[in-house]
Amino acid sequence: MSEHQFILEPYKTPSSRYTCPLCGRKRNFSRYIDVETNRHIADHVGRCNREQNCGYHYTPRQYFNDNATNSFRGTRSIIFTKPLSLKPSSTISMELIIKSLNRIENNHFITYLNTLFDDKTVNDLIDHYKIGTSKYWKGAVVFWQIDHTWKVKAGKVMLYDPESGCRMKKPYNHISWVHSILKIADYNLQQCFFGEHLLDLYPERPISIVESEKTAIIASVYFPEFIWIATGGKHGCKWTSHEVWKVLKSRKVVLWPDLNAFQDWEKKAELLKKQGLNIAISNLLEDFSTEDERASGLDIADYLIRFPYKQNWKEYYSRGP
Known part of the structure; x- marks a missing residue:
């Protein structure tokens, strides 16, 4: 019986680096090869070299698990190269979350929510999503990333305008992280979806994914039949990597991209469908948006x-613009 061992293709020339199937960046994707035949496993099995900005990494093990009848199997056994010893992801104590929930009167984001919803609804949102407050900037909010096992992976600190609900980007972009503010040494940040802790609480509900934490929180009021979670940015929590999206297995998932991100998220949806996820992409904004709204990326x-x-906002759409 012959054996197979798989490694990332060593760099030889620029032609040995390919276009990433996720971010589309050319000459930045390394494919896995069979060391016996020097043959690629598949065009999308590999790792993007833009680890921080893209994070795509689809391993041979994941590929063969997803494609059990692949021709590599059969009479030959498969041996995978032993991965490097990885440092476990760091976590933050639950006590910090509890403390952050006690200063909501100084939270500009919560002040903005109070302009949209009644007190009970806002309090439910705070409890539901564990919306925290930080003293790092006056009025700052903390969006805690809590995974499905209730481990606190990260806390994103941001500042919003209390009246408009827009992010404060001047004189600089007000965004930081709890572990950076607290100067926690050697913190190994491995993010998860914002709102991921809700998945096991409502196992029968379909999942809606948006980009921003603010959007997930607001949309959950209008569509409570969904679990609303957020990626935390265009690439955000690296949600097309297996370690992140695996929590979506066996669930019905709907993507709600921003107007300026529809094509990008459409590619992501196709990529995740290939991994066996039950995933669809909403074209609601595409159908109702104006050119100005598209340019603004609503x-x-x-x-x-x-x-x-x-009220049922869908009735308003049925009347036309």
Whole structure:
């Protein structure tokens, strides 16, 4: 019986680096090869070299698990190269979350939510998503990333305008991380979806994925039949990597991309479908948006807040613009 061992293709010339199937960046993707035949496993089995900005990494083991009848199997056994010893992801104590929930009167983001919803709804959102407050900037919010096992992976600190609900980007972009603020040494940041802790609480509900934490929180009021989670940015928590998206297995998933990200998320949806996920992409914004709205890159929350949240906003759309 012959054996197979797989490694990332060593760099020889620029032609040995390919286009990443996720981010589309040319000459930045390393494919896995069979060391016996020097043959690629598949065009999408490999790792993007843009680890921080893209994070795509689809391993041979994942590929063969997803494609059990692949021709590499059969009479030959498969041996995988032993991965490097990886440092476990760091976590933050739950006590910090509890403390951050006690200063909501100084939270500009919560002040903004109070302009949209009644007190009970806002309090439910705070409890549901564990919306915290930071003293790093006056009025700053903490969006805690808590995984499905209730491990606190990270806390993103941001500042919003209390009236408009827009992020404060001047004189600089107000965004930081709890572990950076606390100067926690050697913190190994491995993010998860914002709102991921809700998945096991509502196992029968379909999942809606948006880009921003703000959007997930607001949309959850209008569409409570979904679990709303956020990637935390265009690439955000590296949600097309197996370690992140595996929590979506056996669930119905709908993507709600921002207007300026539809094509990018459409590619991501196709990529995740190949991994066996039950995933669809909403074209609601594409159908109703104007050219100006497209240029502004509006998201689903920008539309929802135009309508009374206690009424069926879908009726408004049926009337036309």
